Amino acid sequence: MKGVGNVDAETGRILKRTEYITFVVIALVALLLLRLPGSVSSRAKLALGSLFVPLFGLSASGQALADRVALLAQPKTRLVTEVERLRKENAELKIHLLQADDALRENERLRSLVGWARAHQLKGKPARVIGRDPANWWRNITINLGRRDGLTPDLPVLTPDGLVGRIAEVSETRARVALLGDPACRVASLVQEGKQTVDTGIISGAASATDVTIVDLSYLSRGSGVKPGQMVVTSGYGEVFPRGILIGHLVDYRPMEYGLYTDARVKLAVDFNRLDEVWVLMR
């Protein structure tokens, strides 16, 4: 029997028993999924994630087309100026590279004299940011490199400005990067004043839920000589992040837990709101 509008007689009926059972079964299956071991869960996620590959590809093509159109719309004089600037910068960088190569050769020579193990040269691969975590409570991005490009978990990710994070999960064609500030990306750090190390600490998490540029630096020693403005770099402990990569600068600090240790806040060198391209350091 028809009621008002499109409502029919069935809407007056409460849920059937089978419907209740179905909902309860689904809830139980969901809870079972939550208890799966991490490796099984990761593999299931990667398998499901392959469904999005065509859409990410389409998005990348669309972005490339938009960039091309934007480039065509730019006046020629501006492009010529930009090319000249890049030529000049390229020439300067070549000179710096020659000097750096020279310093590296000297370093290798001195290491071999002292008998130290040969330092590994790090190579980077450029990647584009193609997505971010859809949930507001994680700090992750997705990049367009994956296992087929040689990526493995725990590779450092950075930009010319500083450290970004580490590779958390890798699929065939893309990878998820845990950013600084995410609970899955803790970094052993040094606070430096010039070339002098003032203290050591750990970048432990985000200082604010909305401001992605400030993170917490925890477990600095009591009575630490840290001051706002000091530089924070990776310490190299833990062998995930090489030593000396810039993280940011100290903003402020405060004693914690009845003065047992000191906490500080660090303004990151990289602006995550403008992150379009990153570099993955390969081993």
Added chain:
Amino acid sequence: MNFHPLQTVLMAGMAFLAVFAQAGWLAPARIIGAQFDLLPGLMVYASLKASSTTVSLVAVAGGLLLDTLSANPLGISIVPLLVVGVVTHRFRHLILREEAYAQSILGLAASAGVPLITVLLLVTLGHQPVLGLGSLWQWLVMSVVGALWTPLCFACFDRLLRGLSYTPLDRGGFRADREIERGRY
């Protein structure tokens, strides 16, 4: 309500696109510091207009797809979406589902409830999501966007289904059980 295959397929497809939009569209998070969630509004539509099978399918598909692109443990997003779907489906006969303001209020409530339940589950399972005072702003943005998105969902899906399926036949006033049999006496 009867199971409608076309409606189910459209809703599952929409859930897929909604999750991709949340992950692939970076502008909202960069500009306002919060990412919106389209799945609760979709669940409200499914629970008011579709069968319980569709509600279950959309909750499972949407939840799994969201967790795939996120650092969430797999399966955690299914439960909040299912709770919203079941509760709304249970009381759908009392809701003015054709009214935009009712759709909007339900969308607001669902978009506010889903992240709360998800965060609660995360904390209960021992995870440490990034939370703070700024999370209140993110919660507000998610709720308001959900309130705006839900009536849009209803309008778009109703129009789409009307265009893609046959118009239901009007049964008219005749009822065989009310026929008056005229006999000899």
